[in-house]
Amino acid sequence: MSEGMTRSAQGKRPHFYETPALDQMMSMIMVLAGEVSVLADHIDSIERVAAANGLDLRAGIASLALDQVALEEREARRQALLGRLFYLMRKEAAEAEAAETAEGYAAVIDEIAVG
Amino acid sequence: MCAARASLAAKQKVTPVLNTFQQAMHPALAQPTPDEGARQEFAKSLKQFVQQGILPGLGPVFRARAARRFEREAGRAPADRHDIRKAMVPDPYFQHYAAVNRVAQELLWDSVIDSVDRDLPALETRTAANSARNRGKLLIPDDFEVPRYVAALDIHCMPGGYSGRGADRDGIALGALYDRGVYLYSMGYTGPNNDDMGRSVCNYIKRRLDGFTPKRILDMGCTVGHSTLPYKELFPDAEVWGIDVAAPQIRFAHARAGAFGLDVNFAQMNAEATDFDDGYFDLVVSHIMLHETSGKAMPKIFAECHRVLAPGGLMIHADLPPFDLMDPFTQFILDNETYYNNEPFWGAMRDLDQIALAKVAGFQADTIRFDTAPMAVMEFAAQAAAGYSEAAADAVADREFTAGEFAPGGGWEVLIARKAAAA
Numbered sequence: 225m226s227e228g229m230t231r232s233a234q235g236k237r238p239h240f241y242e243t244p245a246l247d248q249m250m251s252m253i254m255v256l257a258g259e260v261s262v263l264a265d266h267i268d269s270i271e272r273v274a275a276a277n278g279l280d281l282r283a284g285i286a287s288l289a290l291d292q293v294a295l296e297e298r299e300a301r302r303q304a305l306l307g308r309l310f311y312l313m314r315k316e317a318a319e320a321e322a323a324e325t326a327e328g329y330a331a332v333i334d335e336i337a338v339g
Numbered sequence: 340m341c342a343a344r345a346s347l348a349a350k351q352k353v354t355p356v357l358n359t360f361q362q363a364m365h366p367a368l369a370q371p372t373p374d375e376g377a378r379q380e381f382a383k384s385l386k387q388f389v390q391q392g393i394l395p396g397l398g399p400v401f402r403a404r405a406a407r408r409f410e411r412e413a414g415r416a417p418a419d420r421h422d423i424r425k426a427m428v429p430d431p432y433f434q435h436y437a438a439v440n441r442v443a444q445e446l447l448w449d450s451v452i453d454s455v456d457r458d459l460p461a462l463e464t465r466t467a468a469n470s471a472r473n474r475g476k477l478l479i480p481d482d483f484e485v486p487r488y489v490a491a492l493d494i495h496c497m498p499g500g501y502s503g504r505g506a507d508r509d510g511i512a513l514g515a516l517y518d519r520g521v522y523l524y525s526m527g528y529t530g531p532n533n534d535d536m537g538r539s540v541c542n543y544i545k546r547r548l549d550g551f552t553p554k555r556i557l558d559m560g561c562t563v564g565h566s567t568l569p570y571k572e573l574f575p576d577a578e579v580w581g582i583d584v585a586a587p588q589i590r591f592a593h594a595r596a597g598a599f600g601l602d603v604n605f606a607q608m609n610a611e612a613t614d615f616d617d618g619y620f621d622l623v624v625s626h627i628m629l630h631e632t633s634g635k636a637m638p639k640i641f642a643e644c645h646r647v648l649a650p651g652g653l654m655i656h657a658d659l660p661p662f663d664l665m666d667p668f669t670q671f672i673l674d675n676e677t678y679y680n681n682e683p684f685w686g687a688m689r690d691l692d693q694i695a696l697a698k699v700a701g702f703q704a705d706t707i708r709f710d711t712a713p714m715a716v717m718e719f720a721a722q723a724a725a726g727y728s729e730a731a732a733d734a735v736a737d738r739e740f741t742a743g744e745f746a747p748g749g750g751w752e753v754l755i756a757r758k759a760a761a762a
Binding site for chain 1: 373374377378380381382384385434435437438439441442443445446448449452455456491492493496497498499500504505507512513516678679681
């Protein structure tokens with residue numbers, strides 16, 4: 225974004241946590257929460273516009289009965305979402321399983337350098 | 340916690356009032372797309388949540404653990420706002436509060452920049468047309484020096500600041516950013532047109548000051564003229580001037596007045612030394628300006644108010660209350676603005692003896708006082724402004740002062756002083 229209005233306020237930004245990365249994590253979480261809120265507003269708008277045009281999506285959603293295919297698709301999507309959300313724990317468990325360590329990684333660097 | 344506050348908190352817990360306030364979209368504003376609007380609403384909602392959902396826990400956290408840790412380490416209880424700050428800064432609850440509050444402030448401006456940047460070409464056209472409708476003067480000198488207290492930091496983290504640093508010094512973009520951004524910042528408490536402060540002071544003048552009807556009115560530090568316009572509306576025969584050190588704000592203010600169909604004069608001037616003749620005005624006002632000046636500027640501004648006032652004229656400054664009117668914990672929360680929101684004079688200003696400053700400037704000693712101008716927010720509900728339900732407006736007007744909020748509960752603190760009548 226080289227063109228357009230400046231996005232940075234002049235003045236050193238304070239940090240609030242002992243670990244500086246946490247400040248950035250918190251800002252990212254809030255941005256994501258904002259996007260979830262934007263989507264929820266958008267879905268709400270879809271329902272209201274449809275209703276204004278004679279299509280009662282909200283009532284249709286409330287009375288929707290999920291068949292077996294739909295149930296499976298939804299549960300698979302939820303499990304996939306949780307898998308993505310906890311990918312670092314999956315990685316941690318895999319490392320424990322394979323006995324991977326930081327020392328082992330450093331040893332590989334040294335080994336490759338001369339190998 | 341006093342009994343009244345406890346009962347109010349209990350009442351709010353049982354029946355939380357939703358803040359549904361909506362800004363009136365006048366033609367000079369940048370028009371947000373639905374998703375931009377949703378991001379702006381989220382920034383406002385996040386501020387509201389920090390205020391109502393997180394801030395109330397700071398007191399219990401302080402008493403239950405932060406104050407105790409301070410006592411263990413310092414061998415004495417926290418005595419003032421500086422001690423409280425030292426006690427709270429390492430506490431994880433406070434860290435989340437302060438971090439999220441800061442992020443909300445940043446998201447707020449960023450969400451508005453999206454609209455202003457995208458809408459700018461059309462906005463500039465609309466601004467020019469609206470400015471042409473305002474028959475008041477627009478004075479922007481070629482060689483104006485923006486004082487350091489406004490230029491050194493981008494106050495309340497608005498990127499570019501009031502006055503801009505590059506090409507943004509010339510246009511109206513920063514005025515448009517401020518107009519929408521400060522509405523979200525104040526969470527709509529200052530009314531659909533952001534004008535509650537000016538309106539409240541006008542009401543105060545009309546109802547409490549024995550028929551005082553100013554003919555020439557000066558509004559110092561007016562930015563986009565939010566508080567300036569009610570003076571023209573409520574004193575239509577008066578010659579009204581708004582001045583500010585930031586050209587983008589002044590240009591936008593002139594157009595904004597035109598969009599409201601009002602003839603108001605705007606000029607880029609420094610309140611410490613204006614270009615007006617001695618005794619030109621019979622009313623000089625400012626709204627949340629003083630805390631954005633400096634220790635050196637404030638006495639000069641009071642002296643300048645005295646100079647440009649006619650004998651018998653009034654000076655009224657509306658800002659947040661001085662620290663000696665509140666307890667140390669409230670002081671501490673307010674003072675977070677100094678450290679975390681690019682408000683370098685916020686704390687120091689509240690420690691100044693403004694009554695003494697007004698005396699030194701020459702104002703009649705027995706007329707100098709602090710008073711409360713009741714908020715006009717109920718009037719917006721009466722006008723059925725969008726989102727200003729009776730319940731929501733009543734919750735704002737009827738609450739106690741809550742530190743950290745942009746608008747204090749119930750009313751605005753005003754400093755009033757009169758220039759002695761001619762002998």
